[in-house]
Amino acid sequence: MVTVLLDNGHGGLINGQYQTAGKRSPVWNDGSQLFEGEFNRAIVNGIIERLTPLGIPYVNLASEYRDVRLETRVKRANAYPRNSSFYLSIHANSGGGHGSEIFTSPGDTKSDKIATVFGNEYKIVFPDRKLRTDFSDGDLDKERRFYVLTKTKMPAILTENFFMDNEGECRNILMTREGRDKIVRYHINAVLKVKEELFQ
Secondary structure, X not given: OOEEEEEEOOOOEEOOEEOXXXXXXXXXXXXXXXXXXXXXXXXXXXXXXXXXXXOOOEEEOOOOOOOOOHHXXXXXXXXXXXXXXXXXXXXXXXXXXXXXXXXXXXXXXXXXXXXXXXXXHHHHXXXXXXXXXXXXXXXXXXXXXXXXXXXXXXXXXXXXXXXXXXXXXXXXXXXOHHHHHHHHHXXXXXXXXXXXXXXX
């Protein structure tokens, strides 16, 4: 059995006030705007709703709406066994690109295998959308020294789900029920495969 340690990056909305500076889309012509922390929480909540009836253990590492410090998120994660859990951090991207990315820490670790499963499931659910990859080390994930990826004891990946500053992706995927449902679905499909193939 594997425990999924879920990290919804950044803060949420408290009394209508967003808790994280930046980390939001532009205001689009119709007045709409995406707050990344709200999106991250919606995806994590959707994952939880699907994991519960499947009987797969999970932990919501940052259920608060305030912006929980990275050190706190990692400390909470590291309280769980390294050999029977993995860390999954959910985000939306920015920077003017398009598509999605999956990050791990540098080096060849179990995280890379988990990232490959997630990438393959992404391509099944989003066959017409770009997966931004880096095969220079033989697998699809991108490697960065993000704090939550390097300080966690267990395997850890971070998914960047489309670009909130790309109007088409933001308004048609990140801000729609259908788009969010598909993002949740690809994560759930990947969790099931990771459980079956990598945590026996």
